[in-house]
Every structure is written in structure tokens, then in C-alpha cells.
Amino acid sequence: MTTELKNDRYLRALAKEPVDRTPIWMMRQAGRYLPEYREVRKEAGDFMSLCRNAELACEVTLQPLRRFPLDAAILFSDILTIPDAMGLGLYFAEGEGPKFERPLRDRQSVEAIGIPDPEDDLGYVMRAVSTIRRELKGEVPLIGFSGSPWTLATYMVEGGSSKNFSEVKKMMFSEPQTMHLLLEKLAESVTSYLNAQIANGAQSLMIFDTWGGVLSPRDYQEFSLRYMEQIISGLTREADGRKVPVTLFTKNGGQWLEFMAATGCDALGVDWTTNMGDARARVGDKVALQGNMDPSMLYASPERIREEVETILQSYGTGTGHVFNLGHGIHPGVNPEHAKAFIEAVTELSPKYHK
Numbered sequence: 591m592t593t594e595l596k597n598d599r600y601l602r603a604l605a606k607e608p609v610d611r612t613p614i615w616m617m618r619q620a621g622r623y624l625p626e627y628r629e630v631r632k633e634a635g636d637f638m639s640l641c642r643n644a645e646l647a648c649e650v651t652l653q654p655l656r657r658f659p660l661d662a663a664i665l666f667s668d669i670l671t672i673p674d675a676m677g678l679g680l681y682f683a684e685g686e687g688p689k690f691e692r693p694l695r696d697r698q699s700v701e702a703i704g705i706p707d708p709e710d711d712l713g714y715v716m717r718a719v720s721t722i723r724r725e726l727k728g729e730v731p732l733i734g735f736s737g738s739p740w741t742l743a744t745y746m747v748e749g750g751s752s753k754n755f756s757e758v759k760k761m762m763f764s765e766p767q768t769m770h771l772l773l774e775k776l777a778e779s780v781t782s783y784l785n786a787q788i789a790n791g792a793q794s795l796m797i798f799d800t801w802g803g804v805l806s807p808r809d810y811q812e813f814s815l816r817y818m819e820q821i822i823s824g825l826t827r828e829a830d831g832r833k834v835p836v837t838l839f840t841k842n843g844g845q846w847l848e849f850m851a852a853t854g855c856d857a858l859g860v861d862w863t864t865n866m867g868d869a870r871a872r873v874g875d876k877v878a879l880q881g882n883m884d885p886s887m888l889y890a891s892p893e894r895i896r897e898e899v900e901t902i903l904q905s906y907g908t909g910t911g912h913v914f915n916l917g918h919g920i921h922p923g924v925n926p927e928h929a930k931a932f933i934e935a936v937t938e939l940s941p942k943y944h945k
């Protein structure tokens with residue numbers, strides 16, 4: 591396995607080491623906005639078949655890197671692989687997003703689920719990780735990922751995506767011990783899953799807490815943050831003689847950055863509802879920051895996108911510790927030329943902030 595990286599700007603920025611320009615990657619950079627992705631997806635059939643095929647998962651991971659000068663690759667998979675391996679029966683209904691055949695609604699069903707073995711039950715993810723790492727040939731680092739226990743629990747109890755989270759909150763408030771049992775099992779599963787991704791070649795990790803921001807401040811600490819902290823303390827933090835940085839992203843978590851920074855993570859993902867400069871002032875030298883352009887800005891003209899990139903660079907200010915990204919995943923309807931304009935704006939405008 592190649593351990594020497596040709597481009598380590600992303601890892602350097604996360605370690606707060608000097609860089610020549612701000613590194614960039616995009617959440618959901620492999621996906622439906624790319625015609626070449628839609629082509630492979632059609633060939634694979636459904637989305638999970640694509641995830642289960644290491645060669646095709648590798649192919650779609652590399653697609654955005656062939657088009658754009660990105661500084662990191664992210665494993666092509668999904669956060670819902672763990673609940674699927676727990677036996678909930680994941681499927682994707684066309685145009686409706688993820689669904690589970692057997693959602694968890696009571697103590698009994700939570701007690702019945704086990705901890706998946708990452709090399710066996712989730713072996714297809716590990717094969718994708720090692721295939722991608724090999725095929726990257728040391729060009730850029732590979733990011734592995736998982737959902738946070740709370741975010742996974744929302745899908746598992748709701749049975750899919752949700753608008754008001756009434757089922758999962760019903761369990762949280764009426765049977766808190768059942769919810770904690772579920773979160774405990776998920777934290778254990780996520781820890782071994784992420785450690786297996788590192789063992790198979792992931793060089794950096796991201797934890798997606800997409801739905802932590804729907805909780806009250808107190809419940810966020812008790813039901814989401816605490817379990818992410820537990821995961822971080824159980825992770826292998828070095829591979830190939832290099833630190834494996836962990837980025838924590840709670841969407842709509844701007845008000846909790848100080849608490850998030852105290853979990854032992856290396857970086858925080860920030861969405862566009864928080865000002866980058868304010869975020870930096872609040873976390874100080876504790877962690878690096880990733881973000882934070884509104885993904886919908888990619889519907890604007892390339893000129894307007896460029897202007898927004900400059901605003902965000904200026905807001906973060908000079909020096910290292912910033913990884914440019916969108917504040918959430920790129921939308922399927924975005925014109926790839928606009929994504930290109932966005933990435934080029936970051937590569938062209940950022941060097942002056944690193945002199």
C-alpha cells in the first residue's frame with residue numbers, strides 16, 4: 591500500500607500545519623449531479639448494489655477527482671450500512687430516499703439487534719476502502735466516514751427520513767433507557783466500523799451528525815454529543831506513521847462548537863448558518879474548521895460563486911486550519927460547471943491567505 595502522499599494539503603490543514611493554499615473537497619462529491627455517476631448507477635441497478643460492488647464504488651469515488659482539482663477522496667458508501675447490517679432491511683424507494691422494512695419501535699426490537707462485525711457483515715465496505723486506497727495511488731488522502739449514533743437512530747426508529755422526528759423523540763422521551771441502549775449499541779458498532787476502515791486504508795474520518803441540530807441543547811449533549819465523544823476516544827488515531835484526523839459535523843450545530851471541540855476531535859464541519867470567522871474565534875487553536883458555503887449557492891452564476899468563496903476565505907482569515915467545503919451535500923440538480931467554478935475559485939483565491 592502506498593503510504594507516501596503526493597498531495598497532503600488536506601491532512602496538513604487539519605493538523606494546522608502550513609499549506610500553500612486552502613484545500614477543498616465537497617460533501618457528496620460523487621453523485622447524481624455528475625452524468626458519469628448516473629451512467630454507472632444505471633449499470634449497477636440500485637444504489638446499494640453500487641455500494642456493494644468494490645470496483646464500481648471505487649470508480650464513482652474517483653470520478654469527481656478526474657474532473658476537478660480536489661484535495662481528498664471520500665469513500666463511496668452510505669451511513670445506513672450499519673443499520674442494514676443490523677438486519678433492519680434497508681431499501682431505497684425511487685424518489686423517496688432511504689427506508690427500512692423493520693424499523694425499531696420498542697424495547698424488544700432494540701434488545702434484539704446485534705453489533706455487526708465490520709470485516710464480515712460490512713466486508714463489502716472494507717473491500718471498497720482498500721480498492722479505492724490502492725487505486726488512488728497516493729494522489730490524495732482517502733476519507734472514511736460513519737453516521738453519528740443519534741443520526742442513525744433517527745432513521746432506524748422513524749423507518750426512513752423524517753420531518754418532525756416524532757417517533758424517535760417519542761422513544762427518547764417516553765423510554766429514555768431504550769434509546770440509550772440503542773445509542774450504546776450504535777456507538778460500539780460505529781467505533782469498530784471506523785477502526786476497520788482505518789485498518790483497510792482510510793487516512794481521515796468524518797462523523798456525520800446530520801440530525802443532531804433538531805435536539806435541545808441539553809438533549810444534544812445527552813443523546814448525541816456524548817456518544818460521539820465515546821466513539822472518538824475508542825478510535826485508532828494513527829496509521830502509516832501519520833495521525834488519522836477526525837472531523838465532527840453536526841448540521842445546525844453552530845451554537846455548540848465549543849462543546850464539539852472538546853470531544854477530542856481534530857476538526858469541526860461548519861454549515862453556512864455560522865460565520866467562519868466567528869467559529870474560528872470561538873474554537874481558537876483547539877480544532878481546524880471545514881466549510882461552509884451554502885450548497886444552493888452552486889445554483890448562482892460562477893461570478894457570484896467566486897464572490898462567495900472570497901467572502902468565506904476572508905471571514906476565516908489568514909493562516910492554516912481551514913478545509914474548504916460546502917456546508918452540506920451538493921444537490922443533484924447542480925451544473926457540474928458550477929462545481930468546477932467553485933473549486934477553481936478556492937484554488938485560485940486562497941494562496942494569498944497563506945503567505
Ligand SMILES: Cc1c2[nH]c(c1CCC(=O)O)Cc1[nH]c(c(CCC(=O)O)c1C)Cc1[nH]c(c(CCC(=O)O)c1C)Cc1[nH]c(c(C)c1CCC(=O)O)C2
Binds near residue numbers: 621688751798
Ligand atoms: C443523512 C445521510 C445519508 N447518507 C449520508 C448522510 C450524511 C450526510 C448528509 O447529511 O448528507 C452520507 C453519504 N451518502 C453518500 C455518501 C458518499 C460519499 C460522498 O461523495 O460524499 C456519503 C458521505 C452517498 C449517497 N447516498 C445516497 C445517494 C443517492 C443515491 C442514488 O444514487 O440514488 C448517494 C450518492 C442516498 C441517501 N442516503 C441518505 C439519504 C437521506 C439518501 C437519499 C438522499 C438523496 O436521494 O439524495 C442517508
